[in-house]
Amino acid sequence: MKLLSFLLIILIIFNFTNLNSEENNDKIKNKISKNIRCLICQGQSVYDSESDFAVSIKLIIDKKLDEGLNENEIYDFLKKQYGEWISYDPEFNKKTFILWILPILLFFIGGAIILRKFLVKKL
Amino acid sequence: MLAHQIGYYSLILGFFFSILIIPVSIKNFNNKNKVIDNKVFSISFFQFFFVLVSFSGLILSFVNSDFGNETVFNNSHTTKPLFYKISGTWGNHEGSLLLWLLVLTLFIFIFLIKSNSQPKKYRILTLLFQQVIIIGFFLFLLKTSNPFNYFFPVPKEGLGLNPILQDPALAIHPPILYLGYVGSSIIFSASLAAVVAKHISIVWAKHIKLWIFVSWIFLTFGIMLGSIWAYYELGWGGFWFWDPVENVSLMPWFCLTALLHCILVLEKRSILSSWTIILSIATFMLSMSGTFLVRSGILNSVHTFANDPERGIFILIFLFILILLSLVIFFVFHKENDQKIVKINWLSKEASILFNNWFLMYFLSVVLIGTVYPIFLEVLSSKKISVGPPFYYKLMIPFLIPFLFFMSIGPNLNWIKSEFKKIKIQIVLSFAVSLLISFIILNQIGFVGLINSILILVTFYLFFITIKDFFLKKYKNYSQIFSHFGFSLLILSILFNSILSSEKTINLKVGEEFSFRDETVIFESIESVKNKNYKSIVGNFKIKDKKNNFLQLKPELRIYNQPVIITSEADIKTTLYYDKFLVMNLVKDYEYFNVRYQVKPFMIWIWIATVILVIGGFLSLFQRPYEK
Amino acid sequence: MKNKIILSVLVLFFTFCFIVLYKGLNNSNIYVPETKIEKTLIKFNSTDLYSGNKISSDQIFIGSEYYVLNIWASWCIPCRAEHSKLIKLSENKSIKLIGLNYRDNPKNAKKFINEFGDPYFMIIKDNQGMISVDLGAIGVPETFIINKDKKIIKRFLGSLTEKSLNEINLITK
Incomplete structure (x- = not known):
């Protein structure tokens, strides 16, 4: 019963989408600029920074969106120009797989240790 | 000038006393008296007193704008309002370290006078371990970051304090945060001492619990103040940037929160003693690593202290000495005192606390790895990458769902064992209510993604269960109810804030x-x-x-x-x-x-929720241990 | 025995961390994107600062062995210090010195040139900073050496120095 209503809710949720396109464009733009790191004030994202570089990058994002590039293509473009460092979202590749896998691996190891506590036979 | 000199010489005197404590307390350790000698108390008091005088001397130098003092020169200016002249004392590297030292010496003194009921050997060992930390800080301060460097000719004007630091929230944020960090140093020393003195018991758990809660309250509150400051001052409306400096305060918080739950199990059932010790050590080590990462300038952050590699090397060496010391002590002295292996029932309070620890450790590992991985990658392969918000969201948000779920169910289970059938109808009912509420809300705001929808659902579940507990539960643990309620409110406000902004x-x-x-x-x-x-x-x-x-x-x-x-x-x-x-x-x-x-x-509501969370911790200081 | 193994593994692990962090301390924490040498320029369009005529990159990079492209702006303080070096550089006849006026007010830019002299063969405008991003530049001032195949062969971040002038002269000999 519980499960059923649960599935129901998910199904219904999936049927909603009501964002007008202009706002949608703004949202994507903000999202991208939050995920791009500023090269001048290196602790901040482009979104949070007002340096000239950040302002240019924001304009570039606008222009590329107008040209019809999607989010990922814009990240790729900026990474090509400035290196992988500029993206706050590290790729999954040979050099970063440990970054992505290790926490999850530790999670499972932790789970195994806890499981052992439950399974110990009574003496 | 006078204040400066008094400050400087008091610091040296303080250092002298901190060395003196060691032989005196070792002598005291070996004699047959049951109580600690008064001498130890007075030396520890003098140590604190002279650091206090020294700190006051620095404050006075700031107030008087004594620009001959290098720290004042670098961080103050005559036109600055008095309030920020004072807060400027700890708004810089040297002054903030002196503040650390002040709190360290204060806390160990409080520890000494407040631990009468504990065995003498344990108390003296704690003092000794704490002195190792204190002496380390004294050396660090005197050698690499002396706040009392005087130079001639005395300049007419100082360089001023960075304006973004001139903010009331930031004036009190560091002291509060340090109270949390330094509190964790007491937990660290005390747990090592308890291992050596074989004093890990229910009595010990009751006594150290107080320190854990106090540190947790300060740490949580300190993080909140920092976040409020970021919201008002850094511009742009964000309040958490997953910046390395923010992350390093979050890591000990995860660890301390895990410890806070774990100590309850030790107190109640006298199990998980090794784990408690590991968490106690880890919390302080993470606080220290945080200091290292922030002060050495190894990481790039919005909040930079003036940094200097020499300082970095000092903290790094000090940090690793402490780690090795605790490893050796743990492995040499610690014997699992309960040789019987205890089986834990999966449907019990201790099981849900284990789950809590499991997830908190996972969150900790995500933040830790995310923060230090770029350093490791750069050293090992000279490739530079950035790890930012998307990484943390991707790895953390899905795991929040089961975490919140266990958080709702756990407090409603019994110690040792609960019967599945006896799980009350109220718990199921709360789920139905939250299902309905989230359904209505999601209907209003539209599609927010599958994971967000489920997250809203489970957070509401926690929300309603804590409300139910507040009114209906037989044995009310107000501390737990308040903080869990606060946490659910926090997640709800963050969620709706981010979705609807x-x-x-x-x-x-x-x-x-x-x-x-x-x-x-x-x-x-x-x-x-x-x-x-x-x-x-x-x-x-x-x-x-x-x-x-x-x-x-x-x-x-x-x-x-x-x-x-x-x-x-x-x-x-x-x-x-x-x-x-x-x-x-x-x-x-x-x-x-x-x-x-x-x-x-x-x-x-993000701030209100955090305050409720802190109030929950605060209540635990006053409530008697609950039954069941 | 088991404890001893765990202890030594942990000690080894922490020693490893120590070494890495120790080495990390010596690395700079400032990121500078590496210059991709031999990168071909992306085509762009711009306008001339003085005439206001539209001009494309193909029309700019024509008729010389080497080009030096200097990004500058009137509001940029280091650019003032750099300007004397550029004037010196303009004596080198084997290069075409092109100024890319970055996000600037044309009035101020012209005033700047009147005051400090005009070393440039031509000045083109980059109102929105797009051309600079296409070049992979991060700020002002920044200077690129471009060869006749429209490839970037050298890049200087920040103000040009005496040393970088010599380097440019050596390369473009």
Whole structure:
């Protein structure tokens, strides 16, 4: 019963989408600029920074969106120009797989240790 | 000048006393008396007293603008308001370390006088371990970061304090945070001492619990203040940036929160002793690593201290000495005192606390690995990458769902064992209520993604279960109910805040206006105002809503005189439902301003929820241990 | 026995961390994107600062062995210090010195040139900073050496120095 209503809710949720396109464009733009790191004030994202570089990058994002590039293509473009460092979202590749896998691996190891506590036979 | 010298010589005297404690307490350790010698108390008091005098000396040098003192010269200015002259004392590397030292010496003194009921050997060992840390800090301070360097000729003017640090929240944020960090040092020393003195018991758990809760309260509150500061001062309306400096305060928090739950199991059932010790050690080690990462400048962050590799090397070596020391002590002295292996029933309070620890350790590992991985990668393969918000969201948000679920169920289980059948109908009912509420809400706001939807559901579940517990539960543990309720409120406000926030950025000239949703924002005029240590350009904005109600917002651009830095001060109108956030920025050729207008729902609730969370911790200090 | 193994593994692990962090301390924490040498320029369009005529990159990079492209702006303080070096550089006849005026007010830019002299063969405008991003530049001032195949062969971040002038002269000999 519980499960059923649960599935129901998910199904219904999936049927909603009501964002007008202009706002949608703004949202994507903000999202991208939050995920791009500023090269001048290196602790901040482009979104949070007002340096000239950040302002240019924001304009570039606008222009590329107008040209019809999607989010990922814009990240790729900026990474090509400035290196992988500029993206706050590290790729999954040979050099970063440990970054992505290790926490999850530790999670499972932790789970195994806890499981052992439950399974110990009574003496 | 006088204050400076008194400060300097008191610091040296303090150091002298901190060395003196060691032989005196070792002598005391070996004699047959049951109680600690009064001498130890007085030396420990003098140690604290002289650091206090030294700290006051530094404050006075700041107040008097004694620019012969290098720290004052670098961080103060005569035109700065008195309040920020004082807070400037700990707004820099040297002064903040002196504050660390002050709290360290204060806490060990409090520990000594408040632990009468504990065995003598344990108390003295704690003191000794704590002295190792204190002496380390003394050496660090005197050798690499002396706050009392005097130079001639004495300059007429100082360099000033970075304006973004001139903020009331930031004035009290560091002291509060340090109380949390340093509290964890007491837990560290005490648990090592308990291992050596074989004093890990229910009595010990009851006694150390107090320190854990106190540190947790300060740490949580300190993090919140930092976050409030970021929201008001850094501009742009964010309150958590996953910046390394923020992460390093979050890591000990995860660890301490895990410890806080774990100690309850030790107190109740006298199991998980090794794990408690590991967590106690790890919490302080993470606080220290945080200090290392922040002060050494190895990481790139918005909040930078003036850094110097020599300092980094010192902390690094000190950190690893402490790690090795605790490893050796743990492995040599610690014997699992309960040789019987205890089986834990999966449907019990201790099991849910284990789950809590499991997830908290996972969150900790995500933040830790995310923060240090770029350093490792760069050293090992000279490739530079950035790890930012998307990484943390991807790895953490899905795991929040089961975490919140266990958090709702756990407190309703019994110690040792619960019967599945006996799980009350109320628990199921609460789930139905939250299902209904989240359904209605999601219906209103539209599709927010599958994971967010489920997250809203389980957070509401926690929310309603804690409300149910508050009114209906037989044995009420108010501390737990408050903090779990606060946590659910926190997650809900963060979720709805991030989902429902909307904003518009636009370039405007004076006299222009723009419409956003059903409001109109009018840029009426600008005026310039002169203040003691800055000039400001104030923008007058009016926001007109559908019903023609007006709201006045006045964001500011401040041009500080010393150092010359332009900051933009947002103007924020806060109500219980939303914050309206307006900030303006200068565009290069001065003709128009870059204006960002944001509507952020439930912003105030993020702070209220955190305060409730802290109140929950606070209540635990007053409540008697509960039954069942 | 088991404890001893765990202890030594942990000690080894922490020693490893120590070494890495120790080495990390010596690395700079400032990121500078590496210059991709031999990168071909992306085509762009711009306008001339003085005449206001539209001009494409193909029309700019024509008729010389080497080009030096200097990004500058009138509001940029280091650019003032750099300007004397550029004037010196303009004596080198084997290069075409092109100024890319970055996000600037044309009036101020012209005033700047009137005041400090004009070393440039031509000045083109980059109102929005797009061309600079296409070049992979991060700020002002920044200077690129471009060869006749429209490839970037050298890049200087920040103000040019005496040393970088010599380097340019050596390369373009």
